[in-house]
Amino acid sequence: MITRRQLFSRTIALSAFAALSLSAPGLVLGRGEKARSRFVLMILRGGMDGLAAVPAYGDPHYRTLRGALALPDPDQPSGILDLDGHFGLHPSLKQLHELYRSGELAIIHGTAPPYQQRSHFDAQNVLECGADAPRGLSDGWLYRALTAVDSRRQQEDIAVAVGPSIPLVLRGEKVVGSWAPDNLPHPDDDTMSRILALYAHDTTLAPKVAAMMEMQSKMADMEAVRPSQNNRLKLLTEAAVRLLSDANGPAIAVLEVNGWDTHAAQGATTGRLANKLRGLDETLTSLRTGLGKNWQNTVVLAVTEFGRTVAANGTKGSDHGVGGAALLLGGAVIGGRVIADWQGLDPQHLHKGRDLPATIDQRQIFKAVLVDHLGADPDLVEDRVFPDSRLATRLPGLIVGQQP
Amino acid sequence: MDNMNPRTPFRATNHLGLGANARDLLHARSPAAWIKDQIGASTTVAGMPATRDQIALYQDSLRARQEARSASIAPDKRALKLRMAQKSYRQESRDAVTRTLLLRLQQSTMTEAPVKERLALFWSNHFTVSRLDRPQIAGACAAYENEAIRANLDGHFAELLVSVVQHPVMLLFLDNAVSTGPNSVLGKRRSRSGINENLAREILELHTLGVDGGYGQEDVMALARIITGWTVGNTRSRRYGIEPGDFGFLDLIHEPGTQRLLGRDYADQGLDQGVSALRDLAAHPSTARFIARKLVTQLAGDTPSDADIDQVAAVFQQTDGHLPSVHAAALNLESVWEPAVRKFKTPYELLVSALRGLDVVRPPGAEGLLHALATMNHSPFFAPSPAGWPDTAGHWSSPTALDQRISWGVSIAEYLGNHFDAPKAAVNMLDPSSSARLLTAIDEAASPTQGLALLLASPDFQWR
Incomplete structure (x- = not known):
């Protein structure tokens, strides 16, 4: 009997895809100690409320401005999980709180892409393309960084999108791999090989089908799991762990989580946003468990396109704001700190009197991850990945053992 | 006018309609007239429940759950009663949503005005509402599309806009x-x-x-x-x-x-x-241009030319956004008929074009079709954001998406079984001049089912 996997390797070897995408097995990653570094980028779409996830409860304006959204003080039941006496974590983020205390989680507060308007779609575009204006570049910054991260491998083999589509941040000329759970039955082997022969002649789709086949052979045993609405994110996280654990597999994975746009009834200690945050807490910490010893060389970054208004709106929710919170965690992170250029919540220091200003350009974090963690050449990062961004200097001191 | 693209029935039905089949090709013998006749055709869905009733259904179930929680019931019976109310609510709301989605899918599959149907789907996506995390409106999204959008495509954009913004679901x-x-x-x-x-x-x-x-x-x-x-x-x-x-x-x-x-x-x-x-x-002139760009992208490829956008925007402004005039102008653009301009079908378009192509009147396992759309991340009224879904190949053709589309094509072929004459269907559903290789592969298939699978899962059929 031929297993799926054997069939795929055979089909690929025999087909016109052979030259397109197979990475030679046993290739050593990158250079030196940095070579085995892993990076997970998680994009939280919709605008996560940074002051709900990381409340500045010590600020005198916190409670009055946040109104119905304010969380109870740390000494109250279901209270804020204290970080440093001024900032805390939402009570749903219990396991992340442990990571903060063990020095594996850093918070960057008051950060945003270089964009001050309030469109989700433009803000996400800026976050992902890496320019300083919407649609300033047509491909993604992480895609452009791939050759700088590892020049010896094909770009498309270095990173993977875990989800149904490839987000802009990983889109470029070549197609990176992607994986998502699939609950449609697969074709029989004979039919599949006939279909593959047809795709070899479609120049747009052929490389994508090649990437698909390679991914399937790698993930054959996960294909049987039936995804549901509830276990989807868990399944995607497990897949990311699996892919990153393969010594010859991708070093970078991108995941997306939708549903952070809480205009109405977002809740406080309980409710819609509390549930989302609990899911995020479980997902992020399950990466730590799953990656095992590789966690030491891992950085996970969760970012969103903007924060939300400091004040609650008229419908017990919050509206699109500017500065938000980013979570940086992993064994390679120097954590246990809230990094912010904090001006306080006094309305006179807020952006247009309503939003937390963005005092840290998200690209400053991205650059630190690329250079200090993934070992990318800083000049390449400045010239190719984030052109015209010299004012956004990379944040120092985020990564363990970085070059001075 | 030597350089004009041939305006063929195949291009009209496959690219501008929702997939070619024998019946549409016959009706579209004169493509210009076929399209012109559809500009004013009705696209409202017969039998679609009214928004008011669908929202009332939700409000009733909400009340039932609140009553079950209330103190007038003995505490030992309260939990059971609440569980029953919740269960029946979940079942009822799922059924209500499914009914409306199937009616809408049937409309897309059966309509004799598929070009107009495409336009209705375009406007529905432009004015997206989504069931995602919104149980209150889940059963009424198709009703919204029917009342606010499908009923308002023969007047001016301003009337469409006012209807949308005044609609309870929006x-x-x-x-x-x-x-x-x-x-x-x-x-x-x-x-x-x-x-x-x-x-x-x-x-x-x-x-x-x-x-x-x-x-x-x-x-x-x-x-x-x-x-x-x-x-x-x-x-x-x-x-x-x-x-x-x-x-x-x-x-x-x-x-x-x-x-x-x-x-x-x-x-x-x-x-x-x-x-x-x-x-x-x-x-506002910005509106004319914004709408024109989206419409031209839908009809004339993922990278529309400024000239085409200007032309449609000008008609929009000259006619105060008279939708039939705007639609006609876009459909008449030369680039719309350029054979090299191809669009990657959305999963919904893929599914509808398969059903239309094979002339499946009553698809067996219709709920399975909705399930397939959910798997391909294109469940109707389930867009991840108010921006709706992109309609470009970059979004829909990831390796994972291709995997799902191929699997779906093969599994629906297996579902429909061996009684389809795949080579005969393929001649209508494909452009014989550009799909010679596929037609040969279908002829050489090991069984009619496999021939059908090759047709539906083929790269040729992913594009329009």
């Missing part, structure tokens, strides 16, 4: 139903309520001007204040003359006063303040 989806002017009668009494700017922002950004259309945050706020009071009735609103599940203007929460939007002052005339503002937004 008002609930983008949180305007509860938006309360702080200086309104109720706003002054209830200090905890206030403005919600979500709908106002998306009107400017997604529905009319577009994000670069020349507005600022102050305009978002002004429009949000202007449309306070545009709300949806519930049982308590009856005393103000607004029936449950209906649109109504509630002066008690409307922010009083003149508002300045895009440099123009709108005196407070209650409901008319908002209608005037929407009409002016509809007439």
Whole structure:
């Protein structure tokens, strides 16, 4: 009997895809100690409320401005999980709180892409393309960084999108791999090989089908799991762990989580946003468990396109704001700190009197991850990945053992 | 005019309609006339339940669950009663949603005016509402499309826009139903309520001007204040003359006063303040261009030319957004008929073109089709954001998506079984001049089912 996997390797070897995408097995990653570094980028779409996830409860304006959204003080039941006496974590983020205390989680507060308007779609575009204006570049910054991260491998083999589509941040000329759970039955082997022969002649789709086949052979045993609405994110996280654990597999994975746009009834200690945050807490910490010893060389970054208004709106929710919170965690992170250029919540220091200003350009974090963690050449990062961004200097001191 | 592209029945039915089949090809022998006849054709879905009833269904179930929670029931029976109410609610709401989605799918599959149907789907996506995390409107999204969009494609854009913004499902989806002017009668009494700017922002950004259309945050706020009071009735609103599940203007929460939007002052005339503002937004040059770009992208490829966009935008402006004229102008663009211009089908288009191509009148396992759409991340009225779904190949053709599309094509072929004459169907569903290789492969297939699988899972069939 031929297993799926054997069939795929055979089909690929025999087909016109052979030259397109197979990475030679046993290739050593990158250079030196940095070579085995892993990076997970998680994009939280919709605008996560940074002051709900990381409340500045010590600020005198916190409670009055946040109104119905304010969380109870740390000494109250279901209270804020204290970080440093001024900032805390939402009570749903219990396991992340442990990571903060063990020095594996850093918070960057008051950060945003270089964009001050309030469109989700433009803000996400800026976050992902890496320019300083919407649609300033047509491909993604992480895609452009791939050759700088590892020049010896094909770009498309270095990173993977875990989800149904490839987000802009990983889109470029070549197609990176992607994986998502699939609950449609697969074709029989004979039919599949006939279909593959047809795709070899479609120049747009052929490389994508090649990437698909390679991914399937790698993930054959996960294909049987039936995804549901509830276990989807868990399944995607497990897949990311699996892919990153393969010594010859991708070093970078991108995941997306939708549903952070809480205009109405977002809740406080309980409710819609509390549930989302609990899911995020479980997902992020399950990466730590799953990656095992590789966690030491891992950085996970969760970012969103903007924060939300400091004040609650008229419908017990919050509206699109500017500065938000980013979570940086992993064994390679120097954590246990809230990094912010904090001006306080006094309305006179807020952006247009309503939003937390963005005092840290998200690209400053991205650059630190690329250079200090993934070992990318800083000049390449400045010239190719984030052109015209010299004012956004990379944040120092985020990564363990970085070059001075 | 030597360089003109041939306007073939195949291009008309496959690219502009929802997939070629023998019947459409026959009707479209004269493609120009076939399309012209459809511009004014009705696309409303017969038998679609009304929004009012669908919202009432939700409100009733909500009440049943609240009653089950209430103290009048003995505590030992309360948990059981609540569980039963929740279970029956879940079942009922799932059934209600499924019914409406199947009606809509049937319309797309069976219509004799598939070009107009494409336009209806285009506008529905432009004015997206989504069931995602919104059980309150889940059963009414298809009704919204039917009442606000499908019924308003033969007039002017301004009327379409007003119908959409006044529709209960849109008002609930983008949180305007509860938006309360702080200086309104109720706003002054209830200090905890206030403005919600979500709908106002998306009107400017997604529905009319577009994000670069020349507005600022102050305009978002002004429009949000202007449309306070545009709300949806519930049982308590009856005393103000607004029936449950209906649109109504509630002066008690409307922010009083003149508002300045895009440099123009709108005196407070209650409901008319908002209608005037929407009409002016509809007439704005940025709106004409924004709509034209989207429409041309839908019909003339993922990278539309400025000339094409200008041409359609000009018609939009000259005719005050007369939709039949705008549609006709876009469908008549030379690039629409250029054979090299191809669009990657959305999963919904893929599925509909398969059903149409094979002339499957009553697809067996229709719920399985909805399930397949969910797997391919294109479940109707389930867009991840108010921007709706992109319609470009970059979005829909990831390796994972291709895997799912191939698997779906093969599994539906297996489902339909061996009684289809795949080579015969393929001759109508494909362009014989460019699909010679596929047609040979279908002829050489090991069984009719495999031939059908090759057809539906082929790269040729992924494009239109």
